[in-house]
Amino acid sequence: MSAEPATRPRNRKQLIADAAGRVFNERGYHGASMEEIGARVGITAAAVYRHFPNKYALFAQCANNMVDRLLEALDGLPPDADLARRLAAITRVTVDHRETGGVYRWEARYLDRADREVLRGKFGDVVGRVTESVRREHPWPDADLRAAAALGAIGSITRHRTSIAQRRVEGLLLDAARRVASTDPSEALGGRAVDLPAQPPPRTxxxxxxxxxxxxxxxxxxxxxxxxxxxxxxxxxxxxxxxxxxxxxxxxxxxxxxxxxxxxxxxxxxxxxxxxxxxxxxxxxxxxxxxxxxxxxxxxxxxxxxxxxxxxxxxxxxxxxxxxxxxxxxxxxxxxxxxxxxxxxxxxxxxxxxxxxxxxxxxxxxxxxxxxxxxxxxxxxxxxxxxx
CATH class of the missing domain: 1.10.357.10 (Tetracycline Repressor, domain 2)
Incomplete structure (x- = not known):
């Protein structure tokens, strides 16, 4: 009896994008190869090219994946959702995709100008929605700064590999983001003066x-x-x-x-x-x-x-x-x-x-x-x- 032919997963394109996100996150855009991305899925580089015409097209999708997921999560909330619900939705998505979600943060500079502007606009939409809730619930200065900073706290999980239970890390990040969003950054800050070492002048x-x-x-x-x-x-x-x-x-x-x-x-x-x-x-x-x-x-x-x-x-x-x-x-x-x-x-x-x-x-x-x-x-x- 002949072996039954292997069937191609219907979601292979998404599996490839997820694997690519992990490789780009680990090695950067230029350090990643289509061969390694294919190997992570158990296919050849030639099979990857059937779904994506080149590495740049695959990278562009990976750079957009996280922000698209964030927008989808926010779209699923009521228009008047409070800050806690919006931050919780963002935290859950980010932790779920911590191995692939950091691509946009540093590597997006390798996108061409038009694609970079699209990505910036999407992320600006996320920040804008959080800013709206921050301004409404904590109406002191710099709501946009506090919103961006809160998202930075949440997004940090994509940049390190500390092993910790998902529910626990979600709680830690959500609490941190809520504290950031509710802080008045304009209040006076005391403490010691900062004594920074000078960067050595180029004498050689x-x-x-x-x-x-x-x-x-x-x-x-x-x-x-x-x-x-x-x-x-x-x-x-x-x-x-x-x-x-x-x-x-x-x-x-x-x-x-x-x-x-x-x-x-x-x-x-x-x-x-x-x-x-x-x-x-x-x-x-x-x-x-x-x-x-x-x-x-x-x-x-x-x-x-x-x-x-x-x-x-x-x-x-x-x-x-x-x-x-x-x-x-x-x-x-x-x-x-x-x-x-x-x-x-x-x-x-x-x-x-x-x-x-x-x-x-x-x-x-x-x-x-x-x-x-x-x-x-x-x-x-x-x-x-x-x-x-």
Missing amino acids: RRGEILAAAVPLFHRDGFATVTMGRIAEAVGLAPSAIYRHYPGKGDILTAACLQAVALLNQAVDRSLDGVEEAEAAVRSLAAVYVAFSFEHTALTSVAEAELVGLPVDVQRPLLLAQREHITVWAQQLRSARPELDARAARVLVHAGFGVVVEAGRRLRWDNTQRNRDAVTRLVLSALGVDAPE
Whole structure:
């Protein structure tokens, strides 16, 4: 008797898109291959091409999938749904798709302009609906900023792999988002002055190359910037740049290492002489926000482009990131003893998500007012009171 022919799943196109979302999330747009995406579904790359004409078309769908799901969830609510219901719907969808939902956040810059504008419009619709509820229920300033920050707290779950029960993480993120949305960011924020280490001036040719490359990586994406463009920005012949860096990846590695070193210095300074746990969390929040606003290009490149590095180069950088998270989590658990290690890590990442989305909303305009506002929102996400 001959074997019964395998039947093609009716939802194969969606299975491919879901697998692609995970690969893009893990490796970035340029690091992903159609072969690996197909392998995740158990098919060949040729079979993937039957559903998507090229990698860009597949990527564009993945970049839109999360925001489309968010809009569908919001559409399913009554028009007058309160803030809690809207945030709960968004949280549920985001946690359900945490392995694929982060593509739009960093990788969407690889979309062409028209597709990027469509995606931005959709996300603007989500923020607008949340803003409407925030403004109605908590009518103090900056409702749009608080809405974006609340969504940043929720969306943070797509950027890390902390293992935690779904219902529990939904509760943690929803509570954090509701606290952020109900916070008045215009209230005065006391505390210690932030003492940031200065980015070293480019005194050597290697330093000049790094200083020129980071803004290019930030604006155009690592994969699209050539060594020739970097050389031109420094005033070198393209061949001369290789005397200082063997390849473009080495420049990116140097940028990531510089970001880690500067942030570690800033954290050490922020905690020097601070003994009370809540004060330590406040200092960490203030310095992280200040650092993000002061070194926006450097931190964005280090965060967004890490997946483009070889695994052996990623490892020490990821270890440094985890150590940084551990410092935060330990201080947060001291301030809030009811939290266990996993819950604390989830909330720390939520605080980082607040910084990303609030910073973008403020166009990273580095004023003290903006830094104070975002710091207050971060503390709300963490569940730690701001100083009187």
